[in-house]
Amino acid sequence: MKIYSYIKYIDTPFIIIEIVLPVFPLQSFIDGLSSLGVDCKVGNFYYDISYVIRPYLERWLLHRDGFVKIHGESIDYIGIEDVMRMGPFYNAYCIIENRHIIEDDYNAHKLLDAEPYFTLCDGRVTRLGWSGGVLAGILTKDSTLYNLFSMNIANEETRKLSVKVVNFACIVETRIWDPSGLLSVYKIVDRIGVNIRELLKQIHLGDDADI
Numbered sequence: 508m509k510i511y512s513y514i515k516y517i518d519t520p521f522i523i524i525e526i527v528l529p530v531f532p533l534q535s536f537i538d539g540l541s542s543l544g545v546d547c548k549v550g551n552f553y554y555d556i557s558y559v560i561r562p563y564l565e566r567w568l569l570h571r572d573g574f575v576k577i578h579g580e581s582i583d584y585i586g587i588e589d590v591m592r593m594g595p596f597y598n599a600y601c602i603i604e605n606r607h608i609i610e611d612d613y614n615a616h617k618l619l620d621a622e623p624y625f626t627l628c629d630g631r632v633t634r635l636g637w638s639g640g641v642l643a644g645i646l647t648k649d650s651t652l653y654n655l656f657s658m659n660i661a662n663e664e665t666r667k668l669s670v671k672v673v674n675f676a677c678i679v680e681t682r683i684w685d686p687s688g689l690l691s692v693y694k695i696v697d698r699i700g701v702n703i704r705e706l707l708k709q710i711h712l713g714d715d716a717d718i
Contacts, residue, residue, distance in 0.1 A: 531572035531587045531597055536686035540575070540693065550576035550584060560606070563674040567600040581700025582679070585689075590682075599689050601679040601696045603703055610674045618710060619677050619703065621646055621670040625660065632657040641710075642670060645702050652698045664688045665695060670703070677703050 533549060540547050552561065552569050555576045568574040568586040575585040586600040608615050621639035623646075625632055635653060637643035646652055659665040667682040679696045683689045 531589065532686055533573050533575065533587065536689055537575060539686055539690040540577075543690075543693065545580060545693075546578040547575050550574040555584075560604070560675050564602070564604075564676065567602060567673070567676070567678065572597070581697050581704055597683050599681050599683050601681075601700070603677045603679075603700055604675060605677060605707060606675050607707070608672055608675055608677060610672055612672075615672045616640060618642060618706070619670060619672050623656065623666070623668060625656075625666075627660065630661065632660050639670070642703060642706055645706060646699065649698065649702060652695065652702070655695045655698060659691060659695065662688065662691055664692045668692065668695065668699075670699060677707075679703075 537547055537549065550556075550568065550573065552565070552574070556564055556568065564584075567588075568584055570586060570588045572587040572589060574587065577583060577585065581603065582601045583604045584600075584602040586602065588598040588600070590596055590598055608619075617640045619640055619642050621637045621643040623635065623637050625636075626634040635647075635656060637646040656665060664681050664683050667680075669680050671678050671680060679699050681689075681692060681696075
């Protein structure tokens with residue numbers, strides 16, 4: 508299996524420092540999802556993704572560590588991207604495909620963008636809500652989501668959750684370090700996905716976009 512390296516150049520003549528981020532154990536994550544009753548598999552970008560939208564989803568799914576295809580749930584795909592900034596971690600992109608959503612559509616952002624806000628006292632949530640568009644108000648009122656989020660507030664994977672609009676999809680994004688971290692927030696992500704799908708059923712964003 509090929510492992511990419513991150514190379515940083517220092518001074519001239521330069522010294523090459525190689526920092527290698529391990530490949531995300533995707534099968535371990537899939538096994539964990541399966542134990543939760545989720546029907547999923549390792550995704551194949553050229554088989555599972557329609558050729559029509561591949562150019563728009565490759566940014567989120569076509570990475571070194573692969574992606575997960577999920578059947579019959581609120582989330583369609585989960586992409587994993589290895590990241591090296593102040594330290595190594597992974598971005599997880601939990602994708603709900605929808606061909607009515609366009610990134611440049613201001614109304615789509617007003618509808619779907621959302622980020623959590625909260626205050627803690629002695630490690631317990633004293634205030635929790637979501638800021639952003641229409642979806643944010645729905646998420647704030649969702650008692651099931653509130654309880655799931657509150658129980659997992661100690662995890663950075665929970666605190667880093669956000670919802671954003673991209674071309675032909677809505678993404679629930681977070682930062683993770685290993686499969687267990689992503690599994691710990693899956694029920695939260697799934698609940699957010701349920702709310703997104705219900706909202707999109709009620710709102711007409713337009714006909715399928717021209718691709």
